[in-house]
Amino acid sequence: MTVITVDGVTRRFGDVVALDDVSLDVGPGELVGLLGPNGAGKSTLLSLVSGQRRPDRGTVRLLGGDPRDAASRIGLGVTPQETGLPPTLRVGEVVDFVGGHFPAPVPTGELLDRFGLTEMARKQTGALSGGQKRRLAVALSLVGNPRVILLDEPTTGLDVGARQALWDAIRAYHADGGTVLLTSHYLEEVQALAERVVVIDHGVVRADDSLGAILRRVALRRVVLTCADDLSAWPGVARAEAVAPTAGADGGTRQSLFTPDADALVRDLVRADVDFRDLEIRGASLEEAFAEMVDADVPARLEGATR
Amino acid sequence: MTTANPASATPRVVSPLRLAWLHLKFQFLETVRIPMAVIGNAVFPALAMVFFVVPQDSVAGNPQFATMAVAGLAMFAVCSASLFTYGLGVAEDRALPFDPFVRSLPAGPGPRMVARVGNGAIFTLVGLLPLIAVAWLFTSAAVTATQLAAGVGMILLASVPFVLLGMAVGYSLTAKAALPVVQVVLFPLAFAGGLFLPPMMFPAWLDTLSQLTPTRAARDLLVQALTGAPANPWAWPVLVGWTAVFAALAAWAYRRDEGRRFR
The missing domain is CATH 3.40.50.300 (P-loop containing nucleotide triphosphate hydrolases)
Structure with a gap:
């Protein structure tokens, strides 16, 4: 019962x-x-x-x-x-x-x-x-x-x-x-x-x-950085979103990358000599975890830098 | 946890009588822990007696009139205590977060309502003691021991419809809305029921209207118990009728109430 x-x-x-x-x-x-x-x-x-x-x-x-x-x-x-x-x-x-x-x-x-x-x-x-x-x-x-x-x-x-x-x-x-x-x-x-x-x-x-x-599903870290390239398709990135919708004056776009292993992602980016700056790493907040769960129903990750 | 034992649990509610006693005990404790509430309730009718009845020799000096004045004020004290305690008190309790918790315990609404009525009766009686003392010391109001006992019994009975009306208000309105509603209900009812001025002074039309109010019926029955002056034969049916109406209203209000808290 x-x-x-x-x-x-x-x-x-x-x-x-x-x-x-x-x-x-x-x-x-x-x-x-x-x-x-x-x-x-x-x-x-x-x-x-x-x-x-x-x-x-x-x-x-x-x-x-x-x-x-x-x-x-x-x-x-x-x-x-x-x-x-x-x-x-x-x-x-x-x-x-x-x-x-x-x-x-x-x-x-x-x-x-x-x-x-x-x-x-x-x-x-x-x-x-x-x-x-x-x-x-x-x-x-x-x-x-x-x-x-x-x-x-x-x-x-x-x-x-x-x-x-x-x-x-x-x-x-x-x-x-x-x-x-x-x-x-x-x-x-x-x-x-x-x-x-x-x-x-x-x-x-x-x-x-x-x-x-x-x-x-929710234990993701958030890597925030500014980079001219769109990194959302990088291996290990579960989901990405743009922090600012358009590129800055210098051509870099501020973007958030959600990943299960932030250390590995950053090491990869450095090894590949990707030109990024202003790196921040945070734990995904509960709200982000929820967003992740909702988005999990949507096939594939968010496309590109626009939502 | 040593005794969470799902197999041995048999659904058997604690008897309603024991629950009512339990609620009565704790409502009483909660009330007496705030002494001002008790004192205010006890002092008001006695003060009204001192200021409005004792100085008037024509009333205070006449045993019949003085006893009627005591009956009117006692009845007013009961109405006011019932309407305020239950109307306002219940509305305030519903806004407290402890209320939904109590509603989730395995007890229906009955024991809690019975306990409220009982608790109200206790404090009504406490409130009447100073009034009776003033009347006995400073006026010619005179009753035999039997009449006094009959009067106390009557006033407890007569308080029931007002307690129920108070609950109907308390369970349907917020505390802010309950206060003016109680005042708007109480004073016309008290005046029309002859609790302030004896109904002998009323014009005929008002007297007829007055006979239909629960306050007048209660007052007449109380005067009858205290002095032996026969009440209108309609007094009982009127009082019982209003009691039934208010009981239905109170039950309806309780059922549709789900507490004031949102989620």
């Missing part, structure tokens, strides 16, 4: 199409990363799976039931947004409150201990640091012993140590057989956790593949 089934789902907000005919199945024990820029429709998708909204078209099933029925949500764990904890309630009280909704919750003391929040139990949530709030939010998703958890940007704004600790907690849950669907706009986070990656943009699923396959 699939844990989450999304079938042909469309959801609009007024004129904005947040999700456009999206289908997605998540099986038991999977750890799926939902990757996309802000406003891509990730959170809308999660709100449909958690029964907060209903789709305009298509069906959503959670653990075999309609997520809008309370009974279907017994096996579901969700994180509140960090800013959304009731500020006057104490940490222990919030855990008691959320845990009280489930037939077999994790004892509050045990959960707080696992997330290093024992000393904070008597503090009001408004007094917690950003990292502590995040930890509490993830802890709350696990209090009901869920079979599946939805994590919306679980570590946004955290420092490295705090992020690692949360990642460990998520991995431990998954290692015990739990199913995870997490969203992020950090490639790094999805890379650290997910086995399967779904890329979503403008309400459409752009890619759905194993982490390795996705990384091979």
Whole structure:
């Protein structure tokens, strides 16, 4: 039985199409990363799976039931947004409150201990640091012993140590057989956790593949240089685009070359004595990675220096 | 994680009664942690009594009139607390990011609504204590213990339609829109219902109109409970009718609400 089934789902907000005919199945024990820029429709998708909204078209099933029925949500764990904890309630009280909704919750003391929040139990949530709030939010998703958890940007704004600790907690849950669907706009986070990656943009699923396959598609470096020749057809260049549409006064064109191996490309260019200048090398940003995925559907690379 | 055990999970929702109790407990905690809200709610009706009733000897000195004045102000306190707490409070809660989270927990809307009503009732009673104290100390208002108990029971019953109306407003409007709507609804209803001026002073046409309002029905029934003066026989049907209408509105507003947050 699939844990989450999304079938042909469309959801609009007024004129904005947040999700456009999206289908997605998540099986038991999977750890799926939902990757996309802000406003891509990730959170809308999660709100449909958690029964907060209903789709305009298509069906959503959670653990075999309609997520809008309370009974279907017994096996579901969700994180509140960090800013959304009731500020006057104490940490222990919030855990008691959320845990009280489930037939077999994790004892509050045990959960707080696992997330290093024992000393904070008597503090009001408004007094917690950003990292502590995040930890509490993830802890709350696990209090009901869920079979599946939805994590919306679980570590946004955290420092490295705090992020690692949360990642460990998520991995431990998954290692015990739990199913995870997490969203992020950090490639790094999805890379650290997910086995399967779904890329979503403008309400459409752009890619759905194993982490390795996705990384091979997006792990490009960007080599920017000025050269009189058009280098887009050079061996090792996956894709190219012109930075400035026309040649400069001296005849050189500023161009971006996307390549899996920037070092090899530059060595080749130097060995072939290509006359370039103002060399820059950067990692492809996530937006560029998305552009790469979209363009992957277009046969062959972009033609020449014009788009 | 030590106990993610997919095989043993059986879908069994926690009983609605326990959920309602859980929500009541935490709503109560959230409310009392902001003492000003509690104090303001408790002080206003007593102050109105001190300023508007106590100085008027003709009212304060007459047990019948004084008791009616207390009934009117008590009813106003209940209406105002219900409409503001639920109309504005619910609209504000919906704008908070914790609200969609709570909606994703395995519980239907029932327990949360019941808890809101219960929490409202608790603070209504707390708010009435100073009013009763002022009336007892400074006016000739007089009730027997039985009448007082009947009055408290009646006022809790009579608060239900106003709580439901508040929820209907709160679940259909944003906080900014809810505030003026609550004010526009509350004051005409309170005036037409005879909560400020006794309806004996109304012209005949206004009195007829007044009989159709939920506030008047509630006030008459409360006066009946406190003084034994018989209420209009239509008071119960009017109050129950409005309760049904407001309940339907509140349920409809809750169902179509998906939280105010966009995505």
